[in-house]
Amino acid sequence: xxxxxxxxxxxxxxxxxxxxxxxxxxxxxxxxxxxxxxxxxxxxxxxxxxxxxxxxxxxxxxxxxxxxxxxxxxxxxxxxxxxxxxxxxxxxxxxxxxxxxxxxxxxxxxxxxxxxxxxxxxxxxxxxxxxxxxxxxxxxxxxxxxxxxxxxxxxxxxxxxxxxxxxxxxxxxxxxxxxxxxxxxxxxxxxxxxxxxxxxxxxxxxxxxxxxxxxxxxxxxxxxxxxxxxxxxxxxxxxxxxxxxxxxxxxxxxxxxxxxxxxxxxxxxxxxxxxxxxxxxxxxxxxxxxxxxxxxxxxxxxxxxxxxxxxxxxxxxxxxxxxxxxxxxxxxxxxxxxxxxxxxxxxxxxxxxxxxxxxxxxxxxxxxxxxxxxxxxxxxxxxxxxxxxxxxxxxxxxxxxxxxxxxxxxxxxxxxxxxxxxxxxxxxxxxxxxxxxxxxxxxxxxxxxxxxxxxxxxxxxxxxxxxxxxxxxxxxxxxxxxxxxxxxxxxxxxxxxxxxxxxxxxxxxxxxxxxxxxxxxxxxxxxxxxxxxxxxxxxxxxxxxxxxxxxxxxxxxxxxxxxxxxxxxxxxxxxxxxxxxxxxxxxxxxxxxxxxxxxxxxxxxxxxxxxxxxxxxxxxxxxxxxxxxxxxxxxxxxxxxxxxxxxxxxxxxxxxxxxxxxxxxxxxxxxxxxxxxxxxxxxxxxxxxxxxxxxxxxxxxxxxxxxxxx
Ligand code: MN
Numbered sequence: 239x240x241x242x243x244x245x246x247x248x249x250x251x252x253x254x255x256x257x258x259x260x261x262x263x264x265x266x267x268x269x270x271x272x273x274x275x276x277x278x279x280x281x282x283x284x285x286x287x288x289x290x291x292x293x294x295x296x297x298x299x300x301x302x303x304x305x306x307x308x309x310x311x312x313x314x315x316x317x318x319x320x321x322x323x324x325x326x327x328x329x330x331x332x333x334x335x336x337x338x339x340x341x342x343x344x345x346x347x348x349x350x351x352x353x354x355x356x357x358x359x360x361x362x363x364x365x366x367x368x369x370x371x372x373x374x375x376x377x378x379x380x381x382x383x384x385x386x387x388x389x390x391x392x393x394x395x396x397x398x399x400x401x402x403x404x405x406x407x408x409x410x411x412x413x414x415x416x417x418x419x420x421x422x423x424x425x426x427x428x429x430x431x432x433x434x435x436x437x438x439x440x441x442x443x444x445x446x447x448x449x450x451x452x453x454x455x456x457x458x459x460x461x462x463x464x465x466x467x468x469x470x471x472x473x474x475x476x477x478x479x480x481x482x483x484x485x486x487x488x489x490x491x492x493x494x495x496x497x498x499x500x501x502x503x504x505x506x507x508x509x510x511x512x513x514x515x516x517x518x519x520x521x522x523x524x525x526x527x528x529x530x531x532x533x534x535x536x537x538x539x540x541x542x543x544x545x546x547x548x549x550x551x552x553x554x555x556x557x558x559x560x561x562x563x564x565x566x567x568x569x570x571x572x573x574x575x576x577x578x579x580x581x582x583x584x585x586x587x588x589x590x591x592x593x594x595x596x597x598x599x600x601x602x603x604x605x606x607x608x609x610x611x612x613x614x615x616x617x618x619x620x621x622x623x624x625x626x627x628x629x630x631x632x633x634x635x636x637x638x639x640x641x642x643x644x645x646x647x648x649x650x651x652x653x654x655x656x657x658x659x660x661x662x663x664x665x666x667x668x669x670x671x672x673x674x675x676x677x678x679x680x681x682x683x684x685x686x687x688x689x690x691x692x693x694x695x696x697x698x699x700x701x702x703x704x705x706x707x708x709x710x711x712x713x714x715x716x717x718x719x720x721x722x723x724x725x726x727x728x729x730x731x732x733x734x735x736x737x738x739x740x741x742x743x744x745x746x747x748x749x750x751x752x753x754x755x756x757x758x759x760x761x762x763x764x765x766x767x768x769x770x771x772x773x774x775x776x777x778x779x780x781x782x783x784x785x786x787x788x789x790x791x792x793x794x795x796x797x798x799x800x801x802x803x804x805x806x807x808x809x810x811x812x813x814x815x816x817x818x819x820x821x822x823x824x825x826x827x828x829x830x831x832x833x834x835x836x837x838x839x840x841x842x843x844x845x846x847x848x849x850x851x852x853x854x855x856x857x858x859x860x861x862x863x864x865x866x867x868x869x870x871x872x873x874x875x876x877x878x879x880x881x882x883x884x885x886x887x888x889x890x891x892x893x894x895x896x897x898x899x900x901x902x903x904x905x906x907x908x909x910x911x912x913x914x915x916x917x918x919x920x921x922x923x924x925x926x927x928x929x930x931x932x933x934x935x936x937x938x939x940x941x942x943x944x945x946x947x948x
Pocket of ligand 1: 287291311312377
């Protein structure tokens with residue numbers, strides 16, 4: 239048996255004696271075979287890497303699947319091995335962990351500050367299972383440990399990414415050991431001189447002096463032993479990066495002023511002993527009163543428990559920080575989220591979904607415990623709950639979009655020009671429709687063409703306001719000539735529909751618009767405004783021809799009367815119910831205009847006013863929403879749209895109607911001669927104005943010859 243495998247098995251045995259060692263060994267052999275012949279930048283066999291990553295991971299006491307997935311984590315990406323083979327051999331959990339690892343590999347920091355926040359969010363959102371993050375952190379830790387073999391420019395990028403993305407995630411999961419190691423390695427890579435300087439001055443300080451920690455430890459141990467308390471005392475210096483940060487932020491002039499450079503930790507058997515130890519320490523040394531914290535009585539929201547105190551006199555010239563805790567509390571503190579999630583999952587198998595829920599809950603808890611930069615977690619959990627998605631460019635840049643966003647939204651969020659010249663999209667390498675719904679983690683490539691232009695129809699499915707407004711802005715800024723031509727076309731369609739002659743070369747009939755005696759130039763300006771949508775062609779034609787058909791009489795301002803409703807005036811509409819006997823309650827005598835509710839019984843529905851006292855105690859499931867038909871604000875109207883028969887026409891029509899937030903209640907198609915299709919639609923509009931606007935919009939769609947109310 240390989241020495242490395244032996245080491246892995248021994249370590250797993252120490253925390254999980256009942257683990258499936260045969261399976262772990264099989265995974266080891268499988269990965270070794272798959273990576274055979276491959277080399278790391280260092281020249282070592284590649285397989286050294288997954289083994290080292292797994293040893294890092296084992297400090298978190300992971301479950302079998304996580305250990306196996308970690309051994310296999312680079313197998314899919316770097317070798318020919320098929321995911322199906324992994325699934326067959328090691329099960330679907332291991333396969334999906336491996337797949338997510340590969341996906342996360344595409345998330346890359348490209349050196350743009352504004353992306354850091356998104357990267358962190360994406361990283362977390364994409365890992366469907368928190369165990370993937372544990373593997374990823376263990377993987378990154380080993381990559382950082384061997385970073386000197388990587389090309390220098392790549393070193394910087396990876397180190398920066400480690401510092402900005404990986405270390406904060408480790409911290410937020412409570413994996414402080416991982417965080418410290420990641421930060422120090424990144425610090426060393428990014429600022430080698432500073433790193434050496436701090437290392438040197440630490441060695442020169444009292445704390446760094448040989449045996450200092452040892453003697454202090456012994457002193458404390460003796461005092462506790464005299465009081466009859468058996469304790470394990472450890473001491474450690476703060477990691478270099480955090481010292482450097484403190485100096486950088488100018489909170490301290492020199493390293494000697496940082497008195498929590500090192501911390502002593504006292505670990506005892508029980509909670510009572512914690513307080514006993516605290517009492518003993520305070521008897522010997524003077525505590526700084528504002529530095530004492532009892533996280534045993536009041537644990538941090540993430541479950542962290544310990545007593546923290548800072549005393550004077552233990553170290554000759556500066557205060558010393560001491561943490562006191564039990565072994566169980568220590569375990570929790572050291573392994574953070576891993577202790578929370580993975581360890582408890584060992585006892586019962588949990589589905590990925592459940593573990594994700596737990597993990598989100600854990601994040602929310604962590605959020606409460608983090609005072610600084612708490613925004614991250616809160617925005618993160620909001621995003622998870624509010625359905626944001628994270629989508630990648632083929633280069634690995636991450637973009638954050640609302641759920642339901644389409645390639646068009648993506649194109650515009652990448653760059654306005656990419657949106658404007660978009661002709662197609664590929665999702666995960668496959669050609670996709672521009673209105674396809676994007677999903678978390680998809681890699682989207684936008685295909686552009688130099689001479690391509692935006693399409694008005696995009697407005698009907700673009701999801702983000704920014705994409706919509708950019709598309710609108712494009713059309714608003716279209717060349718004057720194009721708008722004039724479009725305006726001319728719209729007016730001509732209207733005129734044709736009324737059996738009138740088309741515009742002549744001078745647009746003479748426009749002269750009398752609003753009786754202003756417009757010059758030719760003004761007439762052109764009017765057409766331009768019609769073309770860009772700021773003036774409605776119907777309004778212009780209506781004004782010019784003083785047509786009754788379009789006239790909205792003063793008395794019709796209230797649309798209820800003009801668009802005669804399908805229902806009788808005193809009819810009552812009940813949500814989800816048709817043709818049921820209704821009667822008005824005598825107690826509150828509701829009348830049109832009142833807010834009402836239907837109370838259902840076997841005999842039918844009784845209509846009460848919503849504020850009626852008689853129904854306060856009535857069970858909610860017997861109450862249905864109701865409305866007098868005469869109070870209903872929308873009206874069903876039939877329209878007829880005549881259009882050339884072309885692919886996508888119906889889609890375009892429905893899109894334009896949806897864009898105006900109008901419902902389609904019914905639709906039928908008839909073919910007419912001349913390759914035309916007549917669409918008969920029943921739509922729900924609020925008033926005449928909306929109807930007119932809608933008909934105008936429909937006529938703008940290319941291929942539509944006529945859109946009228948019937
Ligand atoms: Mn790796």
